[in-house]
Amino acid sequence: MGKALLRDNFDLILLAILEDAPKYGLEIIAEAKTRTDGYFDFKEGSLYPALHRLEKAGSVEAEFAPSTTGGPRRRYYRLTDAGVKQLAERRAAWERFNGAVEALWGAK
Amino acid sequence: MGGEMNGEAERYLRRATRGLWGRRRREVRDELEAHLHERVLTHRIAGLSEHDAVERALAELGSPGLVSAGMARLYTLPTVMGSSLAAVTACVAVVASLPNGLAQSVRGTFYWPSVACVNAVAEGSALGRDEACFWTSDSFWLNRESLRRALEPQGVTLSSTSVPGASQQEDGLMRVTLPNETTVYTPLGSPDDYLMDEDGRLMHMAEGYFSFWDLLRNASLHRDLDVSVSGWDNPRVSLGDASFRLGTNATPVSGERFYSAYLGAVLKAESGASAFDAVDAWGIAFLSPDADAATKARLARLRDARLLSTTAATLQGAAGGVYGVMTYLEPDSRLAEALLRDGFPRDAFFLLQPVRLSEGGTLALELPGGSSTFVERFGDEPAPNTSMLVRLGGAGREGWYEVVSPENISLAAQN
Numbered sequence: 001m002g003k004a005l006l007r008d009n010f011d012l013i014l015l016a017i018l019e020d021a022p023k024y025g026l027e028i029i030a031e032a033k034t035r036t037d038g039y040f041d042f043k044e045g046s047l048y049p050a051l052h053r054l055e056k057a058g059s060v061e062a063e064f065a066p067s068t069t070g071g072p073r074r075r076y077y078r079l080t081d082a083g084v085k086q087l088a089e090r091r092a093a094w095e096r097f098n099g100a101v102e103a104l105w106g107a108k
Numbered sequence: 109m110g111g112e113m114n115g116e117a118e119r120y121l122r123r124a125t126r127g128l129w130g131r132r133r134r135e136v137r138d139e140l141e142a143h144l145h146e147r148v149l150t151h152r153i154a155g156l157s158e159h160d161a162v163e164r165a166l167a168e169l170g171s172p173g174l175v176s177a178g179m180a181r182l183y184t185l186p187t188v189m190g191s192s193l194a195a196v197t198a199c200v201a202v203v204a205s206l207p208n209g210l211a212q213s214v215r216g217t218f219y220w221p222s223v224a225c226v227n228a229v230a231e232g233s234a235l236g237r238d239e240a241c242f243w244t245s246d247s248f249w250l251n252r253e254s255l256r257r258a259l260e261p262q263g264v265t266l267s268s269t270s271v272p273g274a275s276q277q278e279d280g281l282m283r284v285t286l287p288n289e290t291t292v293y294t295p296l297g298s299p300d301d302y303l304m305d306e307d308g309r310l311m312h313m314a315e316g317y318f319s320f321w322d323l324l325r326n327a328s329l330h331r332d333l334d335v336s337v338s339g340w341d342n343p344r345v346s347l348g349d350a351s352f353r354l355g356t357n358a359t360p361v362s363g364e365r366f367y368s369a370y371l372g373a374v375l376k377a378e379s380g381a382s383a384f385d386a387v388d389a390w391g392i393a394f395l396s397p398d399a400d401a402a403t404k405a406r407l408a409r410l411r412d413a414r415l416l417s418t419t420a421a422t423l424q425g426a427a428g429g430v431y432g433v434m435t436y437l438e439p440d441s442r443l444a445e446a447l448l449r450d451g452f453p454r455d456a457f458f459l460l461q462p463v464r465l466s467e468g469g470t471l472a473l474e475l476p477g478g479s480s481t482f483v484e485r486f487g488d489e490p491a492p493n494t495s496m497l498v499r500l501g502g503a504g505r506e507g508w509y510e511v512v513s514p515e516n517i518s519l520a521a522q523n
Contacts, residue, residue, distance in 0.1 A: 025143050043170030045124065048139060049178020056182055064138070071145035072138050 015087040022078035059083035116162050117144055123172035249317040258352040263287040282318050286348050290333050294323045321373040328508040337501040340464050367462030370500050371432040374509045433461040435495040482514040
């Protein structure tokens with residue numbers, strides 16, 4: 001259960017990061033760490049299977065583009081229409097969940 | 109990149125892409141290489157030496173197994189984690205004609221490769237559950253120590269060695285020396301290999317494990333060695349005069365699971381280096397009989413749709429044989445669609461059906477999805493609804509499997 005929860009949140013974070021623009025691995029990692037204030041700290045290697053899983057599921061699509069630093073080509077990821085929809089749905093679900101929890105705490 | 113970067117980075121990239129083939133392997137490798145390149149650059153700019161920069165970048169990435177295990181789950185065989193299973197009972201009816209003319213039929217099923225704890229033990233001995241063996245999607249790992257305990261009383265010696273000329277970090281080899289001096293080498297698992305277990309936990313695989321198919325294949329390469337696998341549940345393996353059984357009473361090995369995985373290894377061997385990119389497009393489905401009610405309901409609907417009984421093939425089979433049917437399914441067949449809905453985003457599927465022939469006589473198969481052509485090889489572009497029949501287990505000097513020539517199989521159309 002715990003592992004599934006972490007994985008589901010990981011996906012949400014990745015989808016959210018890709019919302020504004022296509023990005024490649026290192027960009028995504030940097031943003032994931034920054035935007036969660038280091039809460040989601042993970043071994044960087046585990047990012048790539050997660051991205052590929054999202055790609056397989058149709059939430060993101062990817063393509064290679066030349067590097068700007070003279071290194072090997074980079075793989076850029078972007079949300080698909082399905083991914084945009086999933087992100088909205090997951091956000092809504094998360095907000096409902098949060099709302100319910102807050103209501104619970106707020107109740108005397 | 110400097111020379112030092114090449115060694116360590118190479119090793120990482122190789123291990124991280126292990127289990128992938130062809131284009132997919134190149135792409136994942138490129139992606140990781142780009143990551144490494146930039147990270148090293150960043151660290152160097154921050155003042156680290158080339159060596160330290162590489163070391164830090166690799167440490168940040170973590171074990172290559174994190175990548176290879178994750179990718180293997182997506183791009184090779186599907187596993188049981190997190191996806192619902194469509195259990196499909198194969199309409200593989202084996203009709204054995206007994207001398208008095210009575211027929212028996214046995215139904216085969218498809219199986220998910222899943223984790224089983226198996227110890228290789230000599231008959232009559234018992235080992236505790238601490239020695240465990242793991243299935244990965246395409247392999248079946250045995251505990252080397254349990255194999256040693258089973259074989260040493262029979263005059264077989266097991267030792268470890270390394271690939272000649274390799275550095276210490278390279279994978280080790282298990283060396284099995286039989287009483288007649290024949291030596292079989294089998295690669296040992298590396299500490300970097302991660303295997304998934306049934307609960308979806310990443311298990312770090314200890315160094316003392318090896319892939320059973322590697323042992324079987326390598327042993328079969330020796331022309332002067334009789335290698336065979338026989339029996340259905342808890343099969344017996346013979347290497348010349350030495351033998352051991354797979355599984356114990358406490359941790360049995362199901363014949364259908366074992367032989368399904370066996371077929372997976374055969375299919376992988378048959379796909380060969382010349383079929384790299386085609387392998388990408390292939391999916392191999394092993395389906396579990398341990399399905400929940402929903403999947404069983406779907407199963408019933410599929411059977412009602414008579415998707416699985418359109419062509420019958422018969423063959424004169426030798427007694428006691430274990431056979432396997434590998435069928436390439438048409439990608440847009442309704443069976444493939446059902447599998448796709450269960451989360452196998454594949455272009456195509458193979459169905460692997462192990463079948464045992466308990467009596468000599470006629471082997472009658474009902475083939476899935478309208479399969480109607482038997483072939484000797486799949487080739488680079490497997491055609492939809494072609495099947496290959498193999499005899500498993502070896503016998504004498506056949507090697508660990510033998511393709512049954514299509515000439516020996518007669519097809520009959522069925523409704």
